[in-house]
Amino acid sequence: MFKGLQPIIYAGKEVWPLVEGGKGVSATNHASSGAWAAAGGIGTVSAVNADSYDPEGRIVPQVYAELTRRGRHEELIKYAVDGAVAQVERAYEMAGGNGAININVLWEMGGAQRVLHGVLERTKGLVSGVTCGAGMPYKLSEIAASYGVSYLPIISSARAFSALWKRAYSKAAEWLAAVVYEDPWLAGGHNGLSNAEDPRQPQDPYPRVAALRQTMRDNGIADSVPIVMAGGVWRLDEWEDWIGNPELGQIVFQFGTRPLLTQESPIPAEWKARLMTLEEGDVLLHRFSPTGFYSSAVRNPFLRNLEARSERQVAYTKDAIGDHHFELDVGIGTKKNYWVTKGDLQHAREWYAAGYTNAMKTPDDTLVFVTPEEEKQIRTDQAECMGCLSQCSFSSWADNEKNSTGRLADPRSFCIQKTLQDIAHGGPVDNNLMFAGHAAFRFKTDPFYSNGFVPTVKQLVERIRTGA
DSSP states (O other), X not given: OOXXXXXXXXXXXXXXXXXXXXXXXXXXXXXXXXXXXXXXSEEEEXXXXXXXXXXXXXXXXXXXXXXXHXXXXXXXXXXXXXXXXXXXXXXXXXXXXXXXXXXXXXXXXXXXXXXXXXXXXXXXXXXXXXXXXXXXXXXXHHHHHHTTOEEEEEESSHHHHHHHHHHTXXXXXXGBOOEEEEOTTTOSEEEOOOXXXXXXXXXXXHHHHHHHHHHHHHTTOOTTSOEEEESSOOOGGGGGGGTTOTTTOSEEEEESSGGGSSSSOOSOHHHHHHHTTOOTTOEEEEOOOTTSSEEEEEOOHHXXXXXXXXXXXXXOBSSOBTTBOEEOOOOBTOOSOOEEOHHHHHHHHHHHHTTOOEEEEOTTSEEEEEOXXXXXXXXXXXXXXXXXXXXXXXXXXXXXXXXXXXSOOOTTSOXXXXXXXXXXXXXXXXXXXXXXXXXXXXXXXXGGGGGXXXXXXXXXXXXXXXXX
């Protein structure tokens, strides 16, 4: 029999050690996070381009009128701050004084620090903590502490936390509420795999979390500061040996994928229905994201198209060198003196004959073959960039003086803002990026969801507390 959870003290209140993972661009909003807090847990409002509302309560479409990327970037920051503030206010009201409300920020999003300042300035007394990952958010502790708000860094290794602690977090140690270990092989969204880790060889999270706890102890951090286990958590009876384990200290569990399939979840019905059909292996850990990070999403036609696009790729040299002594003679947009291997010349001719007539250069001295319609869409999306990331491989935008990464825009990637906004607001799930954790296939086999049952958040939290 499941031995059960004990409440913890967080933000001065007794709450269940259950965190709703904050999923960006309107996949988590006030309805889901407010309900999670109302059930006694820690709800997380995403502050990544959240929806704001007009006086009648309708969602304000995020339309960009400025002609320059810098101008659109300023519009984006305003949308982001207004949206996150609106979501926090509504979530706090829904919670009714129960649980706690956190916000989640992607450190590599465009204007992350400005957005965080803007949101915390306007939500004083409403936000208990800030979770933040996707990068090395050294400034997180300083910003959160300046508003009297706790911070919860999201990391994927003890080494990453150690670097953050030594450089910055030790100076604001009293505001460290928890450390979120996000498993880089199992979590949905962007993943923190390092260059030393093999994406095809998942590692057991227990030794990694034990190493994180030891690193925290070595730096004088008490065991009462929780580690939040995120990624791959479905049933708590499968993690029972983690609960009350002296080697690990206080453990809290985060659920990112399961809250997607609730009555309060804001994702469209088509997305919820698709979650019920997934098989094991349908979530792909890939590297097409313009952030440069690995990320995990459903391997739908959108993702398969990106895989196929990268497969229609040849390396070239500007001079005839070694095996590259066959001049490319197909590919609209190419010039003379593109030298490829004999095998790649044959492949290029086959792609051209199949309708992939246009060749687009990548930053890695390769050419990808696409249809004329694909190239037109790629060029349009790149031109309409609004700087949603601190740096973007797809458009070459960077939040610096030159507003450029200094590298050629990469047609093998995609506009992440466009696709996430579209799927979250009713766009077709087959034609958009659909983030999910690798345990999402369990919706289909878990008896809790039999006959298409979609629980309320309260029902889900109660179910999770039983261990199931």
